[in-house]
Amino acid sequence: MDEVLKIVNDIKAGNIKPIYFLMGEESYYIDKLAEYIEKNILSEEEKGFNQTVLYGRDVSIEDIISTAKRYPMMAERQVVIVKEAQELSRTIDKLESYAAKPMETTVLVICYKYKTLDKRKKVTKELAKNGLVYESKKLYENQVGEWIKRVLAGKKYNIEPKANAMLVEFLGTNLSKINNELEKLQIILPQGTMITPHHIEENIGFSKDYNVFELRKAIGERNQLKAYKIADNFAQNPKEYPLVMTTALIFGFFIQLLKYHGLKDKNPKTVAAAIGVNPYFLKEYDVALKNYPMKKVSQVIAALRDIDVKSKGVGANALPQSDLLKEMLWKIFN
Structure with a gap:
C-alpha cells in the first residue's frame, strides 16, 4: 500500500x-x-x-x-x-x-x-x-485483516476483530472481492460506525451463528451439541459450506494447536505471531490447548487427512456430506 x-x-x-x-x-x-x-x-x-x-x-x-x-x-x-x-x-x-x-x-x-x-x-x-x-503481490492471509482495518480507517470506519476475521475467512485474500463488500457496508452504514459480526451477517450474508469460526470454537471447547448443530446446518447448505473447505479450515486449526503445543515461550504476542492467529482469538486456542493434548491433536490431524481424502471421493463410495461431517466430529471428540 x-x-x-x-x-x-x-x-x-x-x-x-x-x-x-x-x-x-x-x-x-x-x-x-x-x-x-x-x-x-x-x-x-x-x-x-x-x-x-x-x-x-x-x-x-x-x-x-x-x-x-x-x-x-x-x-x-x-x-x-x-x-x-x-x-x-x-x-x-x-x-x-x-x-x-x-x-x-x-x-x-x-x-x-x-x-x-x-x-x-x-x-x-x-x-x-x-x-x-x-x-502487486498477493497478501498473505494474516496480512489481510490489517489491510481491512487500514482501508476502513481511511473511510472513517472501525471493525470488530471477529467481524474482520469473518471477512477474511469467507472471502479469502482477494482484495477486490473484499473491497466490494466493504463498499456495500459503507453505503449502508454511516461514517464512524463500528462494524460488527451482526452487520456482516445482515448485509453480506454470513451467519454469525453458523460459520466455521463457531464450529472451530465449539470443537475447541468440546461442545459437542453445538458442533453437531452447526455441522447439520453445513450439511443442509453444501454449496455455501463445502466439506473440502470446512475440513481444510479445521485441519489448519489443529495444525496451529500442534505448533502451540511445541512452543516453549507461551507469551501471547509470541504465540499469536508463531501460529499465525489474530490475538483476539487466542483465548479460544488456550481453551483448546487444554482440551486436546499433543497426542490427541496428532490423532485428529491424521483423521482429518482421511476425511479430506473421502470428501474428494476417494474410498468413500460417495458418502453424503452429512455423514462425513458426523464422522469428522466423532473422530475429533472420541
Missing part, C-alpha cells in the same frame, strides 16, 4: 512517468492505479481526444506501440491504458523497443494481471529504466 501511495503522490506532484507497467497476482492495486491515472492525469476536456483504453485480447503489441506514438491533440500529453494485457504475454517482449525510447508526451499504462515479467529480461529492465514497473 505504501508503494501505491508513493506512486499516486508522485503523479499529484507532477512526476509522471511515460510508462507504468503494473503487474502481479493481486489485481486490486493494478485496477486502482489504472483507475487513478484514467481519472486524474487529463482534464475532462482533454480526455475526448487524448485518452484511449485498449484491451489485450483485441490488440497486438504493434497496435499498442502505434497508438502510444501518436501526438496529443491540444493537450500536453495523451494517456493510453491497456487493460487485460496478460493476454499478450507471448509477445510482450516486443514492447522492448518502445520501452527503450518511449514518447515523452504519452503516458502508457499496461495492466498485466496475475502474471509477472522476468526481471532478468531486457524488456523488464528497459521498462524499469525509462518508466515504472510495479509488482
Whole structure:
C-alpha cells in the first residue's frame, strides 16, 4: 500500500512517468492505479481526444506501440491504458523497443494481471529504466485483516476483530472481492460506525451463528451439541459450506494447536505471531490447548487427512456430506 501511495503522490506532484507497467497476482492495486491515472492525469476536456483504453485480447503489441506514438491533440500529453494485457504475454517482449525510447508526451499504462515479467529480461529492465514497473503481490492471509482495518480507517470506519476475521475467512485474500463488500457496508452504514459480526451477517450474508469460526470454537471447547448443530446446518447448505473447505479450515486449526503445543515461550504476542492467529482469538486456542493434548491433536490431524481424502471421493463410495461431517466430529471428540 505504501508503494501505491508513493506512486499516486508522485503523479499529484507532477512526476509522471511515460510508462507504468503494473503487474502481479493481486489485481486490486493494478485496477486502482489504472483507475487513478484514467481519472486524474487529463482534464475532462482533454480526455475526448487524448485518452484511449485498449484491451489485450483485441490488440497486438504493434497496435499498442502505434497508438502510444501518436501526438496529443491540444493537450500536453495523451494517456493510453491497456487493460487485460496478460493476454499478450507471448509477445510482450516486443514492447522492448518502445520501452527503450518511449514518447515523452504519452503516458502508457499496461495492466498485466496475475502474471509477472522476468526481471532478468531486457524488456523488464528497459521498462524499469525509462518508466515504472510495479509488482502487486498477493497478501498473505494474516496480512489481510490489517489491510481491512487500514482501508476502513481511511473511510472513517472501525471493525470488530471477529467481524474482520469473518471477512477474511469467507472471502479469502482477494482484495477486490473484499473491497466490494466493504463498499456495500459503507453505503449502508454511516461514517464512524463500528462494524460488527451482526452487520456482516445482515448485509453480506454470513451467519454469525453458523460459520466455521463457531464450529472451530465449539470443537475447541468440546461442545459437542453445538458442533453437531452447526455441522447439520453445513450439511443442509453444501454449496455455501463445502466439506473440502470446512475440513481444510479445521485441519489448519489443529495444525496451529500442534505448533502451540511445541512452543516453549507461551507469551501471547509470541504465540499469536508463531501460529499465525489474530490475538483476539487466542483465548479460544488456550481453551483448546487444554482440551486436546499433543497426542490427541496428532490423532485428529491424521483423521482429518482421511476425511479430506473421502470428501474428494476417494474410498468413500460417495458418502453424503452429512455423514462425513458426523464422522469428522466423532473422530475429533472420541
